[in-house]
Amino acid sequence: MRPGETTLRVRPARPDDDAAIRRLLRERALDGAIRLSLTREPSFFASLDRESLRHDTLLVEEADTGALVGMGTRQVQPARLEGAAVRLGYLSQVRLAPGRRLPRRAMVEAWRLFAESRQAREAPFDLTSITRDNLAARRLLERGLPGQPPYRPLADYTVRTLPTSRRPPSSTGIEIREASEAQWAELQGLRRRRLDAAALALPGPTAPLALRLVALRRGRLLAGLGLLDASPWRQFVVQGYRGPLRWSRPLANLAAPWIGTPRLPRAGQALTSASVVSLAHQPDEEPAAVALLRHAAFHAARLGLDLLLVGGLARDGLAPWLDRALPARRYRTRLYVVAWTPAADAWAEALREAARHDGLQVELSAL
Structure with a gap:
């Protein structure tokens, strides 16, 4: 010493x-x-x-x-x-x-x-x-x-922060609804097959979910997800900014509505957020997963939440679809x-x- x-x-x-x-x-x-x-x-x-x-x-x-x-x-x-x-x-x-x-x-x-x-x-x-x-x-x-x-x-x-929205998403020809028990069981079967085929699978938390949604086309399950609201026991608080964001935050917030990105909160502000869990989709149904996330953002706003947290591996096949279609900030x-x-x-x-x-x-x- x-x-x-x-x-x-x-x-x-x-x-x-x-x-x-x-x-x-x-x-x-x-x-x-x-x-x-x-x-x-x-x-x-x-x-x-x-x-x-x-x-x-x-x-x-x-x-x-x-x-x-x-x-x-x-x-x-x-x-x-x-x-x-x-x-x-x-x-x-x-x-x-x-x-x-x-x-x-x-x-x-x-x-x-x-x-x-x-x-x-x-x-x-x-x-x-x-x-x-x-x-x-x-x-x-x-x-x-x-x-x-x-x-x-x-x-x-990558964890993407997607702003919630009180405006209902436009129709895409895909039906979005709260999952029935049978539909949720079918989604979990789809997800379980992917987990079983993986070299390593860490499914994540199993706490009670605030919401369970599925995407359907003519009654066929395309995709589904759950929302985990952990804010009663775990919170995120913005303490400040580093680098260019220290001075560019006001400009970024002015531009946020036009470019579709989340506003950057003030220092000291707590974020109310839900994590997207059990996200799964049928092969080649990435557009259904994107539509589902847009509807999840609408439902999360009705629950009083500010953000959705969407986590995933950078090489996941859904990642480029999310990057192109969703107004999210990314934490790598x-x-x-x-x-x-x-x-x-x-x-x-x-x-x-x-x-x-x-x-x-x-x-x-x-x-």
């Missing part, structure tokens, strides 16, 4: 840490041109219970004062790996208190404790995601540190395989190859 450096300790979070964790989440934003805080009000631990089979959160604090320096979370969710049911960890919510840096030994200790928290039924690797423009973090982790599990780039993932991240065991490196290479051929199905519940 360097002279004058504060002694830090890494420990598992406890229920009585809830308020301090929520305060840190409010204070620290995700790096990027639009700086967003992911908050978990009114309870951090209860929110993770709703999204995970199980979860572990580690805190880094000053040994003498107990002052919170940083945190990170590992959530475990159901997944399928080459068709077999597994439990897959997802590393997220890495935050540092303002003005603090994390010494290497604290990072190594956190990785060691996360590795020890893994259970026998879990995959030999985890996933994590880092924003594409956070080059410093990506280079550091890809280069690797002594005691760090290897971070292997897997695929690019890179997915990584965190290789806890030597066998995980082989999986990383196999999954990277599968990603080139649409062999991954990943639905993330957060940016």
Whole structure:
């Protein structure tokens, strides 16, 4: 330890840490041109219970004062790996208190404790995601540190923010309606076939849905989706802007109605949003999926929501259709395989190859 450096300790979070964790989440934003805080009000631990089979959160604090320096979370969710049911960890919510840096030994200790928290039924690797423009973090982790599990780039993932609309979409000859139980079961069968065929499938959250929609043509199911409104337990707050957006936001907002992009909210504004989940369509029915998303934006406005979050792999076949047809802003991240065991490196290479051929199905519940 360097002279004058504060002694830090890494420990598992406890229920009585809830308020301090929520305060840190409010204070620290995700790096990027639009700086967003992911908050978990009114309870951090209860929110993770709703999204995970199980979860572990580690805190880094000053040994003498107990002052919170940083945190990170590992959530475990159901997944399928080459068709077999597994439990897959997802590393997220890495935050540092303002003005603090994390010494290497604290990072190594956190990785060691996360590795020890893994259970026998879990995959030999985890996933994590880092924003594409956070080059410093990506280079550091890809280069690797002594005691760090290897971070292997897997695929690019994009979250599109689609503004809701109180104006009904124009007719396209496709019938959009709330899904009946039979129609939803048919959609899940269609989606399950894609999940079963994928080298890696992470279906995402299964919390109760605010809305389930299907697209039909002469009674035939073309596409469907669900809306997950997580705002009662998880929120996004705009903390500010970086780069050209710091001065161009007013101009961008003036142009937004004409070019069909979402308005950029003021700093400090909370965003009411729903995540699109279970999105699936029949082969060659991408236009039906686009029409369905337009109607979902209309229905979401009636629920009092500002934005829809539409996540997907950058190489997904639906991605170019969404980019051409929908007025969305895109938040680009890179997915990584965190290789806890030597066998995980082989999986990383196999999954990277599968990603080139649409062999991954990943639905993330957060940016």
